[in-house]
Amino acid sequence: MSTKKVTKAVFPVAGMGTRFLPATKSVPKEILSLVDRPLIQYAIDEARAAGIEEFIFVTSRGKSALEDYFDVSPTLEASLKASGKDELLQILGTTNMDDGRIAYVRQHRALGLGHAVWCARRLIGDEPFAVMLPDDVIAADKPCLQQMVEAYEETGGNVVAAMEVPTERTKSYGILDVAEDMGDMVRVKAMVEKPKSNPPSNLAVIGRYILTPEVLNTLDRQETGAGGEIQLTDAIAREIETSNNVYGFRFKGQRYDCGSKAGFLQATVAFGLARDDLRDEFSHFLTDVVAAQKLAQ
Numbered sequence: 199m200s201t202k203k204v205t206k207a208v209f210p211v212a213g214m215g216t217r218f219l220p221a222t223k224s225v226p227k228e229i230l231s232l233v234d235r236p237l238i239q240y241a242i243d244e245a246r247a248a249g250i251e252e253f254i255f256v257t258s259r260g261k262s263a264l265e266d267y268f269d270v271s272p273t274l275e276a277s278l279k280a281s282g283k284d285e286l287l288q289i290l291g292t293t294n295m296d297d298g299r300i301a302y303v304r305q306h307r308a309l310g311l312g313h314a315v316w317c318a319r320r321l322i323g324d325e326p327f328a329v330m331l332p333d334d335v336i337a338a339d340k341p342c343l344q345q346m347v348e349a350y351e352e353t354g355g356n357v358v359a360a361m362e363v364p365t366e367r368t369k370s371y372g373i374l375d376v377a378e379d380m381g382d383m384v385r386v387k388a389m390v391e392k393p394k395s396n397p398p399s400n401l402a403v404i405g406r407y408i409l410t411p412e413v414l415n416t417l418d419r420q421e422t423g424a425g426g427e428i429q430l431t432d433a434i435a436r437e438i439e440t441s442n443n444v445y446g447f448r449f450k451g452q453r454y455d456c457g458s459k460a461g462f463l464q465a466t467v468a469f470g471l472a473r474d475d476l477r478d479e480f481s482h483f484l485t486d487v488v489a490a491q492k493l494a495q
């Protein structure tokens with residue numbers, strides 16, 4: 199299928215991160231780090247791997263540390279160069295963006311995820327685009343967004359990342375109503391944002407989307423949904439009615455909910471153990487901690 203290439207990604211980062219207070223009092227939650235990389239860096243690296251060339255941040259008051267993070271730091275670079283710390287210089291390079299490839303737009307009022315994406319409409323224009331929620335960190339051999347771009351190239355429709363969750367967790371997610379299950383892909387016949395009861399399935403939307411620009415037209419209407427917010431889920435669901443081209447994609451990989459403390463800790467352990475420079479020491483430590491805890495019980 200011939201589709202327009204996906205080159206733009208929207209990162210909704212306007213949330214206040216209250217679940218992590220006081221840590222997030224003066225630091226955006228997207229700067230909180232798993233081992234030594236901020237959550238936002240994981241999202242950017244995944245986007246780059248998927249061929250994204252333009253990065254659109256939807257921010258809010260108190261998020262300027264994010265802009266500084268992606269800026270060059272001449273003093274730091276000069277000092278690392280002078281002391282021959284080439285490896286660190288290289289790592290620092292991953293935080294730099296090509297000129298004009300990163301843009302920030304403010305969401306002035308916290309009206310929901312759909313509204314946040316709508317705030318970026320002029321920067322998105324009339325092309326397909328990705329949305330990435332940095333709270334959802336996904337460890338995968340092939341980066342999740344890259345898997346989704348491939349799925350999008352096959353279908354040409356809207357593609358949302360999907361994962362089975364236990365029934366009692368369905369009320370925390372957008373949930374898919376499945377018309378046809380094709381294995382990795384499902385054709386979606388409806389979507390419900392955070393169903394309080396009777397979820398249509400256990401297949402939950404995870405924070406990676408590839409969307410067609412028509413979704414923005416629906417968001418223009420500013421209709422509110424669950425929790426009184428303008429929901430992205432509802433705008434995507436409307437595409438089912440108008441063009442029947444919404445797919446859920448069961449990505450391959452492990453997702454960590456870094457919007458919750460437990461998920462953040464789990465990701466920290468997993469990413470720590472995945473690091474060659476930390477694995478031995480860290481796994482010994484974990485073994486000892488678990489053994490000591492068992493003894494104490």
Ligand code: G1P
Nearest residue numbers: 311334370371372403404405431
């Ligand atoms: C958002 C979406 C929801 C999705 C979830 C994935 O909810 O609205 O549909 O399932 O992200 O993490 P939030 O967790 O921001 O409330």
